[in-house]
Amino acid sequence: MILDFKHGLIVSCQAEETEPLYGSEIMQKMAVAAIQGGAKGIRANTPQDIKAIRQITDLPIIGIFKDRRPDYEAYITITCEEIDEVINAGADIVAIDSIYRSRPEPLEKLYRHCREKYPHIKILADISSVEDVKKILTLKPDYISTTLSGYTAQTCDRSKPDIHLIREITELTDIPVIAEGNYFYPEQVRMAILNGAYAVVVGGAISRPQQTTARFVKHISDLPSSDITAVGVDLGGTWTRSVLTDMYGNILKSYRQETPKNAASVLACIEKCIEKVIDGKTTAIGIASAGRIDFKNGKVLYASDNLPGWTGTEVKKEIEKVFKIRTVVDNDANMAAYMQWFKEKDGCILYITVGTGIGSGIVVNGKVMRGVTGSAGEIGHIVYPLSSNSCTCGKKGCIETVLSGRYLSENLSDINNPINEKDQRILSEYCKTFAWLVDTLKNTIDFDAVYIGGVLPRYGSFMLESIRREFEKINLRNPGDIIKYSTVGEEAGSVGAALCSLFIDE
Ligand SMILES: [Zn+2]
Known part of the structure; x- marks a missing residue:
């Protein structure tokens, strides 16, 4: 039989005795549901469950026998007898705990037993790290699965899910790698395949509704009734x-x-x-x-x-x-950007505050973009080609040096009433520069709207109109009214x- 589940989703249908969905009949139904949803295979625990699931599908079944014994660390299919039971129940692939750690029967013995007695059955090695893989390459498993990453002392700090491990293994060997362990979101499954996984196993996120419910509840449990x-x-x-x-x-x-x-x-x-x-x-x-x-x-x-x-x-x-x-x-x-987004509740916004410097924040669908080092949206230090003023950050020509509130107060002769010709020229130049900044950022993050706060709204609508006009001159695709004054005030x-x-x- 050719097992065809490349780039597919395998659903692990398991429930232990203490769990609400425990029982082979229920796991059989869970498998039916998974297959209806498009699963290309099932991973199942215990001969009873495997047998029940075999009755309803011809798709590949990865069979395991979880056997936790106080004297041993290894616990996934750890004896020849368990291998027999899993295979006799109808598994096409037997998953074996393949970490060199304390176990009742040597790993080599289990592999040899399986190869000799069941040449048509595939062996899947459950491992936790690339070091584990190096040690078992001579055993020639048919598949390697990242199942145990995060569950050993050496790997408890690895990212969850451990997508990087897939890459490490594929660089070492051509044996197909199955991604498993802590996959909660569809995007992670996709990432695993893009990183070289042959297939991905998802367990609790699909087949343990109590876990799924808890995940939803966690996101609202600290949100109180309206009386907070x-x-x-x-x-x-x-x-x-x-x-x-x-x-x-x-x-x-x-x-x-x-x-x-x-x-x-x-x-x-x-x-x-x-x-x-x-x-x-x-x-x-x-x-x-x-x-x-x-x-x-x-x-x-x-x-x-x-x-x-x-x-x-x-x-x-x-x-x-x-x-x-x-x-x-x-x-x-x-924080101010989030406040502005909260008022709009939709889309991608850029918030720019003009104060001593220039601050900004980007919020996309309620998520604040922070970047890798927390400096996403630090637009004040984008270099403006027409300025060579020294900036507080040590660079020359940062946009902050020509757009900040400090720049205005240092250059306008009357900041509260800039009506003389020189002040008008400065403000007109200021609006051109501001339009250049908005155009640059629109081309970078293509926001729905930009909200300008801080001292600028105090200058009134003529300033905003002027920035919009200058923007339309250089950005030929977007109307100027995507530029708005912030509607949140001092308390933003x-x-x-x-x-x-x-x-x-x-
Ligand atoms: Zn700077």
């Missing part, structure tokens, strides 16, 4: 603002105080700002900070001299220690932080 609040803090160079909001971003309470000039006092200041607004229904705290933030760990990777000593501060850890409430920390422009950072803390779960 969140605290958002926006740590600015001059003011630190805090708000208490409901889950729709409505401000219930707010507070602000001046930002102190050293890191230890900044933490104390944030704590005070939280204390001033927090109530008994607060379930999350969000903190918006300038600088580059390690979002996952809530740590400041880099902050400028506006906040001396702030770099390296473990904000999330410190705040969670004090308040014992889930805390998220992100760049202030990202703090309210955005509160909303991020409630909804962003990455």
Whole structure:
């Protein structure tokens, strides 16, 4: 028989005695469902289940016999007798725990037994690492499966699923590699095939509905009924603002105080700002900070001299220690961008805030783009070919040096009423440059709309109209009205932080 499941999905239909779907009849039905959905094969545990599934399909069955014994580490089909049972029940492929670790019968013996007694049966080697593979190449398994990656002491730190391992094995041998272990999303299955997997086994994500349910529940379990609040803090160079909001971003309470000039006092200041607004229904705290933030760990990777000593501060850890409430920390422009997205609730937006510098954030379908090092959207340091001004970052010609609020206040003779000819010329040049930036970014990320916040909206609609006109001159495909003034005000950072803390779960 030729086993044809190349680039197919194999569904592992297993339920242990303690699980709700335990029983061969149920696993048989699970297999029927999997096959209806397009599975090219089934992986099944125990002779009873294999037998039941064999009755309903001719598709390849990978059979295993899970046998956990206190004295041994190996546990997937570990004796010759188990191999006999799995094969006699109707498996086409027998999966054998093929890591050199303590076991009742030597690995070589199991392979020899299977080869001699069942020459038509294929052997699949369940392994955890490329080192395991090197040791078993002489046994010549027919397939190698990454099943055990993540489940041994040596591999517990590997990424899940371990797509990289597929590549490592395919570089070592031509034996077909089957990807298995911790595949939860369809995109991961696709990635596995693109990385060289012969086929992919998905288990619990399909055949353990209790796990699937839990995954859905986890994403909403910390979201409360509508009767909850969140605290958002926006740590600015001059003011630190805090708000208490409901889950729709409505401000219930707010507070602000001046930002102190050293890191230890900044933490104390944030704590005070939280204390001033927090109530008994607060379930999350969000903190918006300038600088580059390690979002996952809530740590400041880099902050400028506006906040001396702030770099390296473990904000999330410190705040969670004090308040014992889930805390998220992100760049202030990202938080404000999220607030803007939350108002639109759709598509891809770019948010640009014009302040001392130029900050920006990109939000796509509710996901904030952070990049690999947390600096995605740092558009202020894109170099503008027509400028050679020195930037605070050390480079020359950054767009921030000609578009920031600081540039305007240093160059306009009357920032509040720029009506003289020289000021008009500066503003007109400013709008051209801004249009150049929007065009560059539209060509890069093709957003639905760009929202400009910070000091710019204060100049009124003539500035916006002028940027739109200049944009239409250079970008021939898009209307100028994709450029808008931000509709979120001064509280964008703090309210955005509160909303991020409630909804962003990455
Ligand atoms: Zn720069």
